[in-house]
Amino acid sequence: MNTNHGIPMQLDARAVDILCGITTATLTTLLLKKGLRNVWLRGARPLRTGQPRLVGRAFTLRFVPAREDLATPESWSSPISTRAAIEDMPAGCIAVVDAMGVSDAGIFGDILCARMQKRGVTALVTDGVVRDQAGVLGTGLPVWCSGAAAPPSVAGLTFVDWQRPIACGGVAVFPGDVIVADDDGAVLIPAALLEEMLLLAPEQERLESWIMSEVDKGAALPGLYPPNAENKARYEAAKKAGP
Known part of the structure; x- marks a missing residue:
């Protein structure tokens, strides 16, 4: 079996x-x-x-x-x-x-x-x-x-x-x-699809955590969730800057 x-x-x-x-x-x-x-x-x-x-x-x-x-x-x-x-x-x-x-x-x-x-x-x-x-x-x-x-x-x-x-x-x-x-x-x-999820999922969690931090700061949702080009660039910059 x-x-x-x-x-x-x-x-x-x-x-x-x-x-x-x-x-x-x-x-x-x-x-x-x-x-x-x-x-x-x-x-x-x-x-x-x-x-x-x-x-x-x-x-x-x-x-x-x-x-x-x-x-x-x-x-x-x-x-x-x-x-x-x-x-x-x-x-x-x-x-x-x-x-x-x-x-x-x-x-x-x-x-x-x-x-x-x-x-x-x-x-x-x-x-x-x-x-x-x-x-x-x-x-x-x-x-x-x-x-x-x-x-x-x-x-x-x-x-x-x-x-x-x-x-x-x-x-x-x-x-x-x-x-x-x-x-x-x-x-x-x-x-x-396991290996692909192992690659994509942690990045998605990091992105959503960043979006939540922006919401906590008072940011409006349009263009943030999902992020437009400007906010994607801000997110990438924040990643490079580290914690």
Whole structure:
């Protein structure tokens, strides 16, 4: 099942360090400039706000609608199960789960999240919900989801696969794509665009920080945000002058 098209599932420390300093808002702007409008995973909100920004390669899991002969408690012991998928998760990945936005069956509870945390999984991101919310929070595993529900996954979903392309929150997610998650939600960076984002994103953050400093000084927005030629020249001069 571990299909990632040759992409290493662990990001190098440089990429993690850079992206942990870039907001998801900045990333969506940069990706929009590249023509990608659909990169924000709908329904994936932080279960606990104020967590550090987290970054990792996507390890994908997929549910389909429940079918009574397959979605049973006995299925949890199947070789194709969420339990087996968790044992395949490498340290540093972000588990991205397609739950089709189902909100009345929790995909994972405290025990599964505890195992993910023990395996070094960076975070869980899903368009579905979790169960045992207090227990999940207690595991320390950072979670982005659409809420909590008491019923187990098999009450509304059938688990079918992992490490295949999925749709999570209306976004196409391939194994090995990069996920950045913060209080604004979770954003996908296609694997092929990672290096370009690592170059562009820090510069965009620096520019916006300079623009904010100009706003704090009372500058008007027209010609400043976005900057016209005059303000671009002022920004470049400020960069050269240093702090």
